[in-house]
Amino acid sequence: MPHSILISQRAKALKPSLTLEISSIAKALKAEGKDICSLSAGEPDFDTPSFIIEATFKALKDGLTRYGPAAGDPELREAIAEKITEMNKLPVTTENVLVTNGGKQAIYNLFQVTLNPGDEVIIPSPYWLSYPEMVRLAGGNPIILESSLSNGFQLDVAQLEESITDKTKFIIINSPGNPTGRVMPRKELESIASLLRKYPKISVVSDEIYEYLVAEGITQVTFTEVAPDLNDRVFIVNGFAKSWAMTGWRVGYLVGHPKVIKAAISLQSQSTSNVCSFAQRGAIAALKGSKDCVKEMVEKYNRRRNLLVSGLNDIKDISLITPNGAFYAFPQLPDSCVGSIEFCRIALEKEGLAMVPGMAFGEDRCIRISCAASSSTIINGLNRLRRLL
Numbered sequence: 564m565p566h567s568i569l570i571s572q573r574a575k576a577l578k579p580s581l582t583l584e585i586s587s588i589a590k591a592l593k594a595e596g597k598d599i600c601s602l603s604a605g606e607p608d609f610d611t612p613s614f615i616i617e618a619t620f621k622a623l624k625d626g627l628t629r630y631g632p633a634a635g636d637p638e639l640r641e642a643i644a645e646k647i648t649e650m651n652k653l654p655v656t657t658e659n660v661l662v663t664n665g666g667k668q669a670i671y672n673l674f675q676v677t678l679n680p681g682d683e684v685i686i687p688s689p690y691w692l693s694y695p696e697m698v699r700l701a702g703g704n705p706i707i708l709e710s711s712l713s714n715g716f717q718l719d720v721a722q723l724e725e726s727i728t729d730k731t732k733f734i735i736i737n738s739p740g741n742p743t744g745r746v747m748p749r750k751e752l753e754s755i756a757s758l759l760r761k762y763p764k765i766s767v768v769s770d771e772i773y774e775y776l777v778a779e780g781i782t783q784v785t786f787t788e789v790a791p792d793l794n795d796r797v798f799i800v801n802g803f804a805k806s807w808a809m810t811g812w813r814v815g816y817l818v819g820h821p822k823v824i825k826a827a828i829s830l831q832s833q834s835t836s837n838v839c840s841f842a843q844r845g846a847i848a849a850l851k852g853s854k855d856c857v858k859e860m861v862e863k864y865n866r867r868r869n870l871l872v873s874g875l876n877d878i879k880d881i882s883l884i885t886p887n888g889a890f891y892a893f894p895q896l897p898d899s900c901v902g903s904i905e906f907c908r909i910a911l912e913k914e915g916l917a918m919v920p921g922m923a924f925g926e927d928r929c930i931r932i933s934c935a936a937s938s939s940t941i942i943n944g945l946n947r948l949r950r951l952l
């Protein structure tokens with residue numbers, strides 16, 4: 564039997580994550596002994612802070628190895644509710660919180676329980692590559708809202724309004740953003756909020772996974788802070804992967820209206836069940852512990868981001884908006900250059916330099932370069948890029 568006939572239409576339409584693919588190709592080439600310089604990582608290169616590991620180890624030793632509530636460890640839900648109440652100025656309780664397998668599953672679950680066939684989700688471009696796929700998987704239509712480097716990847720509110728139809732259910736905002744590293748200024752959030760006041764059926768997905776990773780002097784403002792009157796229609800996605808270097812732990816969360824959270828809990832109870840019980844104890848330690856470890860990592864990212872940005876600005880013909888958050892830069896290639904996929908293929912083949920093509924994020928003229936790497940790797944990568952160009 565040709566097994567391809569077993570594959571559903573839904574799965575056939577699905578694109579694998581290009582970022583994960585490139586990182587694993589780079590790792591495999593390195594393992595073969597090739598001289599690879601990888602600036603493709605979407606994850607911290609730091610180890611998880613030891614007090615988090617110790618709390619998890621203790622949980623394991625204490626026998627926390629069984630099934631737990633599908634919605635998450637009650638203590639973790641409580642700690643998340645407290646954090647959101649304090650930091651997002653959004654008064655919530657555990658009923659508003661679902662603990663998920665990373666931020667990814669928070670978005671996946673949300674769309675699965677809210678989208679009907681044909682519902683539209685507006686996604687400002689450049690976007691994190693999983694958004695459109697997750698919308699499609701839930702039967703919805705991703706509506707891509709273009710922006711460009713020439714206007715600093717700013718969201719154009721007039722254009723946003725034009726893309727609204729009676730099928731629009733959500734708009735996604737992601738600040739600090741992947742792949743641009745852009746932090747949305749308060750004004751931009753305010754103008755989105757004013758527009759949404761005219762459209763009461765549209766909700767907001769606010770992906771805040773890079774919340775702590777902001778450049779010195781920059782303040783990360785959340786949507787709920789600027790528009791508390793819209794609290795009922797905001798869904799916050801967050802997790803522990805980026806801020807606490809816990810990518811492999813798979814702990815994230817969704818915060819939103821209890822009715823939607825209840826539906827997402829049912830979905831989770833019938834699919835993955837609870838997030839790994841002892842990993843959740845590590846997440847509690849992260850939330851309740853000192854933030855010094857986060858600050859230390861942020862300082863290092865800031866130094867590395869500055870290094871990457873100044874190096875890129877020194878390369879002729881490359882254009883860049885200065886990223887002020889996350890750990891990425893998203894420079895635009897010279898006009899004469901091949902497309903981003905071809906460019907990144909050549910970079911890997913000729914220079915052993917791994918970067919992610921902008922095409923994966925909806926912008927073929929750019930490439931994503933990560934600064935979640937040591938300073939020497941960044942300098943090495945910049946040299947290879949300069950030579951290649």
Ligand SMILES: Cc1ncc(COP(=O)(O)O)c(C=O)c1O
Nearest residue numbers: 665666667691741772802804815
């Ligand atoms: C913008 C954005 N949102 C969500 C996620 C998901 O993070 P995780 O599922 O690892 O918590 C990522 C991961 O790269 C991301 O870049």
